[in-house]
Amino acid sequence: MSRVLDVVRMHLLVRLTFVTLPLIILGGAFALTLAIFALIPSDGIKIAGAGQAPLWYFLSVGVMAQTRTFPFSQAMSTTRREFFLGTMLTGLLASGALAALFVVLGLIEKATDGWGMNGRMYFIDDFGGGNVAVAFLAYLVIAMLAFTTGLTFATVYKRFKVLGLWAAIAGVVVALLLAIVAITKTSSWPAVGDFLIDAGPLGLAAIGVAVIAVVGLADYLVLRRTQP
Amino acid sequence: MTAVIEVDHLTKRYRETLALDDVTVTFAENAITGLLGRNGAGKTTLMSIITAQNFATQGTVRAFGAEPYENAAVLSRMCFVRESQQYQDESKPHHAFAAARMFFANWDQQLAESLVEEFRLPMNRTIKKLSRGQLSAVGVIIGIASRAEITFFDEPYLGLDAVARQVFYDRLLADYASHPRTIVLSSHLIDEIAHLIENVVVIDDGRIIVDTDAESLRGEATTIVGERSAVETFTLGRRVIHTDALGNTMAATVLGQLTEADRHALTQAGLDTEPVSLQQLVVRMTQHAHQTSPMNGASR
Known part of the structure; x- marks a missing residue:
């Protein structure tokens, strides 16, 4: 276990990937969105999606965690299992920190009536249904899902090169398309909609966790035979 | 070991x-x-x-x-x-x-x-x-x-x-x-x-x-230097891994430890010996790896 924690410490030795770049993205997206809010000459609700950028940016945090640190971890004689567990734990810690920041910013946004400009970028009530803990969980799951996805595709690339990467992407796209076709053919869209609404924020988070588990397992299975 | x-x-x-x-x-x-x-x-x-x-x-x-x-x-x-x-x-x-x-x-x-x-x-x-x-x-x-x-x-x-x-x-x-x-x-x-x-x-x-x-590898090869025909006579039947010739002078690197009798024969024939460095030996052996048989575990 201590070697898994050492992998976490190794990831955080150079703060660029997990700390500096996400904070720059967060700060940049925040400042840019505020500027845009200020430029819109309306008193209505102003909605901006750019505030979510740091969440999606965790896709590339996952990519960098693999490409930049896995070869070095092999020189440090870690097992692939230790690297995987330590990397997922690092992603979880960073996702948690980002989610906490989002909650704080979301609460400020709410308290200041949208930064005094009726703007919305953190959508804390939409994510949490009025519950701060649920909003935190939602942010956490989205960041972690992005992280795990980036990590897995980077591992696929490392092991199977470009062709393998595109095969994996094509596989995911085809699977999604098939699902859409199947739902449409069986006219199940209302049922799917009801299911998602019934699931509620907590149910959606649970689905997210399940997807993270599946994608993470895939990463581990590919990593087991990956060379540095 | x-x-x-x-x-x-x-x-x-x-x-x-x-x-x-x-x-x-x-x-x-x-x-x-x-x-x-x-x-x-x-x-x-x-x-x-x-x-x-x-x-x-x-x-x-x-x-x-x-x-x-x-x-x-x-x-x-x-x-x-x-x-x-x-x-x-x-x-x-x-x-x-x-x-x-x-x-x-x-x-x-x-x-x-x-x-x-x-x-x-x-x-x-x-x-x-x-x-x-x-x-x-x-x-x-x-x-x-x-x-x-x-x-x-x-x-x-x-x-x-x-x-x-x-x-x-x-x-x-x-x-x-x-x-x-x-x-x-x-x-x-x-x-x-x-x-x-x-x-x-x-x-x-x-x-x-x-x-x-x-x-044991150090004495495993020796270079014999001298007049061509004398070198050729001495190296006959031995495992030669490299030869250099210049005019009537020849240098041949042979594998195997030299015996007392060998040294005596060399003196008689007026031939000189030179030690072979590890690098020379490895170079010669990897050049000739496909001709010479391996010497795994020699004198281990």
């Missing part, structure tokens, strides 16, 4: 090439072994499979009596820094050493610091901005200061100047003397490391062609 690494019928096949061809070899505990061979002979592949960074097509590897793959108990006692080692982006040497300090239980920080000084390694420059020699120094320092029970050095001297290489050899030998451990040193600068190594494993085209102790 106690074997700390046992490689058994190891084969590694890449799509079209056979990198390792049924390799069976052991590495002695607490000794320095030179793993010699030309570029592409299979040295790095062998070391990376032993450290579970790469995978065998067939065959097995055991270190400390167990399979290294996904085995933290074994891997944590080994250190293998590749010649082309990648470090974390934007990391500086002190980051790499901080990581090594976490993962290698025997890490000696003072030793690392004194090596940094001796190699004049700039600690506040990112690793990707280091020169080739400075990059090699980072790997060398991790390899020495980690004091892992088994340490592999893969062509550790690339880009190091003569002074820095000497620093590496001296410091490695001194630290090995005070902290005996198993060291495998892959190299093609054979003469430079000849005085360091106790055992010699020569790999050529994925096959082990020499596996013996350095001492």
Whole structure:
């Protein structure tokens, strides 16, 4: 276990990937969105999606965690299992920190009536249904899902090169398309909609966790035979 | 000799090439072994499979009596820094050493610091901005200061100047003397490391062609110099691995220890002998590996 924690410490030795770049993205997206809010000459609700950028940016945090640190971890004689567990734990810690920041910013946004400009970028009530803990969980799951996805595709690339990467992407796209076709053919869209609404924020988070588990397992299975 | 690494019928096949061809070899505990061979002979592949960074097509590897793959108990006692080692982006040497300090239980920080000084390694420059020699120094320092029970050095001297290489050899030998451990040193600068190594494993085209102790290898070949016909007469029926001729003078390198009778015959024929350096011997043998039969375990 201590070697898994050492992998976490190794990831955080150079703060660029997990700390500096996400904070720059967060700060940049925040400042840019505020500027845009200020430029819109309306008193209505102003909605901006750019505030979510740091969440999606965790896709590339996952990519960098693999490409930049896995070869070095092999020189440090870690097992692939230790690297995987330590990397997922690092992603979880960073996702948690980002989610906490989002909650704080979301609460400020709410308290200041949208930064005094009726703007919305953190959508804390939409994510949490009025519950701060649920909003935190939602942010956490989205960041972690992005992280795990980036990590897995980077591992696929490392092991199977470009062709393998595109095969994996094509596989995911085809699977999604098939699902859409199947739902449409069986006219199940209302049922799917009801299911998602019934699931509620907590149910959606649970689905997210399940997807993270599946994608993470895939990463581990590919990593087991990956060379540095 | 106690074997700390046992490689058994190891084969590694890449799509079209056979990198390792049924390799069976052991590495002695607490000794320095030179793993010699030309570029592409299979040295790095062998070391990376032993450290579970790469995978065998067939065959097995055991270190400390167990399979290294996904085995933290074994891997944590080994250190293998590749010649082309990648470090974390934007990391500086002190980051790499901080990581090594976490993962290698025997890490000696003072030793690392004194090596940094001796190699004049700039600690506040990112690793990707280091020169080739400075990059090699980072790997060398991790390899020495980690004091892992088994340490592999893969062509550790690339880009190091003569002074820095000497620093590496001296410091490695001194630290090995005070902290005996198993060291495998892959190299093609054979003469430079000849005085360091106790055992010699020569790999050529994925096959082990020499596996013996350095001492017995030293007398294993002799160059006979003299008048052509006399040389030809003497070398008749012997295993000649190289000849040079200039006019009526000929030099022939023959394998096998010379007997008293041989020396007497040489004196009678007016022929001189010259010692063959380890490097010459390895060069000649890897040039002629396909003609001469292997000499595995000679006088072991």
